[in-house]
Amino acid sequence: MSETGGVREVKSAARTVELLELLAARGDRPARLQELAEELQVPRSSMYALLQTLISRGWVRTDSTGSLYGIGIHALLTGTSYLDTDPRVRAVRPYLDEASQALGETVHMGRLDGRDVAYLATRESHEYLRTISRVGRRLPAHVGALGKALLAERPDADLPQGPYEALTPRTHTDRESLRADLTNIRSRGFSVDREEGVTGIIGFGFALRYDSPAQDAISCSVPVARLTPAHEEQIIAVMREIRTRIEATAPGAGGAPNWR
Template identity: 75%
Template sequence: MPESTGVRGVKSAARTVALLELLADRGDRPSRLDELAEELNVPRSSMYQLLQTLVDCGWVRCDTTGSLYGIGIRALLTGTSYLDSDRHVRMVRPYLDEASDALGETIHMARLDGSDVVYLATRESHEYARTISRVGRRIPAHATALGKALLAERPADELPLSAEPLPALTDNTHTHRADLLADLAAVRERGYSVDREETVTGIVGFGFALRYDTPATDAISCSVPVHRLTDDHAARIVSVMGEIRAKIETLLPPASGATDWR
């Protein structure tokens, strides 16, 4: 457990968080007691007690046999509370609707969290099937338009990247730092990022950092299938999304007196 505040971590709390994150990461794949104990290097008896406590509290659910475990409904309630209490998410949502109506494509809002971006809001296009993005989903920042827009706001020596090779989601994902840095330099020059089938094959994304924080932690993007992306449509996407960003930044200047979350 990181001790970034200088306060000694509580082992039981760290273990609980690690378990919940592991179950959440597995999604619809239920886990057995032995699997969880081995994955987290926790004695089987201790893991059983922890699971039963979390089941009783609603944070973990189990099947009718009592042998399979998954994330519980309390996690959803907490996640929803996070979104509802965040003034930036609340204020940006109507502009995602505006962008969606204007472009007819999928529009996202995400936040940088370590080396990943986490999707906070999505407006799906009705023209093509859902991609891998959804609210709460984590994606490596270097592989997405959203993430690259935010990484470009930071100096090269402060980028929150994992060790090389960087994880690849498609054959087009940058896996070498030098290639990514060259791309980020182009992002700074253009003022927006482009994900050329780096997250999902067949999908191109355009990302725009929202500079109401310094450095920016939130971004919006527009995703479009390659077969729908003409030069004129790309130019319209950049124009509309640039206007949406300007509206949001005008509405949400750096706030004095507001809670400054770390």
């Protein structure tokens, strides 16, 4: 049995969390009992009993035949509670509205979670329909503007060795290439994602330094076809101002619980 913070991990609780994370990661691809049992190395009978318990409580759902399993509605309700009760998210949302209205573009707030960035808030542009993110989506930190802005707040020694996952032909896939980009980000004060996460989309990311090192960032995404030099200057100016105002008004470490 492994230990967490000096306390022995509860095996049944760990297994439940691993199952929910696995189902969530599959998205719209429901799983069969055998797949889940093999992936988590659990006997079929134990996995079946766990699934039935979670189905009865709304954390897992199944199809009419009882052979396919997916994440349940209670996962959504719990995630919504996280967003509604997080003081930083509540503080940032009005500024995202303001930035989106001023720029006519999609803006996001994300939080570093291990080697990924989780999207916590998004305001979509009315100018184009292609959705590049959603609340709750996770992306590798090395891929987009949010993640790179946050990686630049940390020493390069913390970067994994690689190679890194590529989402487009422009994604950084090796440590040295990413390090060079992070150096430029530190110099200019914001990150630029030029079609590294989504082909046809450029993003500008700004770390929010109410934590040290920063855990949260905001970004603005715009289609390549609509990004003129003048519009790029406008985006950078507006997002810089929004960042400054957020940092001046968002709850600091002394105004909110120090969540781990």
